[in-house]
Amino acid sequence: MIRRSTAARGLAIAAVLSVGLAACSTTSGGGEGEGSSDPLKIGTLLPLTGNLAYLGPPEVAGVGQAVDDINAAGGVLGNDVVVENADSGDGDNLQVSTNSVSELLGKDVNAIIGAASSTVTLNVVDSVTEAGVIQVSPANTSTTLSGYDPLFARTAPPDTVQGQALGSLMLDDGHQKVAFLTMQDDYATGLRDNVQKAVEAGGGEVVYGATGDGTEFGQAETNFSNVVADALAAKPDAIAIFAFVETKAVIAELITQDWDFAGKTYLCDGNTADYSADFDPGTLEGVKGTIPGADAPEEFKQRLNDWYVAENDEELSDYAYAAESYDAAILVALAAVRGEGTDGQTIADNIRAVSGSEEGATEVSTFEEGVAALEAGDEIAYQGVSGIGPLNEDNDPSSAFIGVYEYDGDNKNIWTKVVEGSVAG
Structure with a gap:
């Protein structure tokens, strides 16, 4: 379950800890x-x-x-x-x-x-x-x-938590028809799958790049003209990019094909980075991304x-x-x-x-x-x-924060709030 919060960092950390301590327990090892x-x-x-x-x-x-x-x-x-x-x-x-x-x-x-x-x-x-x-x-x-x-x-x-957070973020921003640009990689496809579940559970639709569509691009791909054209042809009201360094080339192609980034573009922990040296000022202003973890x-x-x-x-x-x-x-x-x-x-x-x-x-x-x-x-x-929170039986955190970031006019990712999620276990 995801709970949204815009509380200050210290209060947020205290909150997740109190939740985490109620998570499943077991006897392990011994003194x-x-x-x-x-x-x-x-x-x-x-x-x-x-x-x-x-x-x-x-x-x-x-x-x-x-x-x-x-x-x-x-x-x-x-x-x-x-x-x-x-x-x-x-x-x-x-x-x-x-x-x-x-x-x-x-x-x-x-x-x-x-x-x-x-x-x-x-x-x-x-x-x-x-x-x-x-x-x-x-x-x-x-x-x-x-x-x-x-x-x-x-x-x-695990990506079940970030997937819920990112999918809910897109829905909360009013988007119902989303496109996914996804690298062929276990991390990227797994996160995409979980975001899709959250979007669809909230009544949204994936109009391009859904699980099983076979639209993933290879790692280190540099030419995204056809991928972006196909995605835009589906007339999405939002786009999420699941990739690493390939993201720069994807963004460049989206610029070429006149995509309006502000409030309609979403990144993940693999690419929510500082792009101040890569694009003209203002290019990514209003773009949002998620990274697991509270702002330290x-x-x-x-x-x-x-x-x-x-x-x-x-x-x-x-x-x-x-x-x-x-x-x-x-x-x-x-x-x-x-x-x-x-x-x-x-x-x-x-x-x-x-x-x-x-x-x-x-x-x-x-x-x-x-x-x-x-x-x-x-x-x-x-x-x-x-x-x-405490590690569960799968050795995953039983609860965790997902940080939400928004890009400013210098194309730098700025922490704005946290979303708290729990993991079964």
Whole structure:
């Protein structure tokens, strides 16, 4: 179920947490562990190159800042956490992620945070889990990954939540005949399917690009003249684009064919990015997009930016999935503390519990608070900056926010409100 909210960020986060704590619970793991006591080694599999490279910096910063916070609080089981970074690439060149996972496993990582692309994760997740390593994605939303393996979890909600939010947003804006321009990719088609369900459930109609129509375009496609012409011929009153970097070429073709963007064009988390350097001012003004996650507090963003500047001598321009990356690392570390072991299986056995799945859990908002509560014999519910609820039986967030963004006159995506959704489980 989706509930709309325009409350301030702090109130919104408090609201979703109270909802999340009522979600399904189970006993997982237990405080007594027999796993490895070696230093926790976290590998990152995040996009440093490829179509999603704009997501790499905020995700890398999220993990990096989390590990710094963990180590400043004494580390995990008396040892500093070690980070090994690797490039996930994207779905156009899966060999990048295959090679990176081999490299990370060769370095004996206990957990891998990533990938950003669901297609990339589906390429490597079996290799990761079969090695006994837990994989936690901060950005995967494909419903295919719900309950995929006990050693796979995520801090981003499945596309059922974003699909409801985006479909409802289009309906709320008064649109009844919508067209979908969709890349052929598990992420894009899955999200499209869920948006279509929401649109049709609300009495709307998909006039182009519906599930099963065979209108999807290939990844890295550059010529969209026929695709756009066919979509516009169906006379939609709104268009949603489900793609990555291909979105720039789609927008350019929509401009050529005189599409009126304002209030009639919708993007998703794969392409709701800053286009200020790509199009003339005002081109995308009034366009809306959705990205899972509440808008993170400014203080948190500043910390991440400072971290990234110190490490890379450049500032962050985007914060998509930064909070989810931070929370993924904190949950991994707290799970190791609860299970008293740093091996992947121990972390997997305890990650739901530290996320708040146990009844009567003590709410904590930092790694340090979590360790103190665990050492006092309490169960904990980590209340992270991303605002997700406890992990459910599929290792998906039981509740989450979807941020709604609107483009200004400079073609920059500006956070406007959040939509709260819950996930069955």
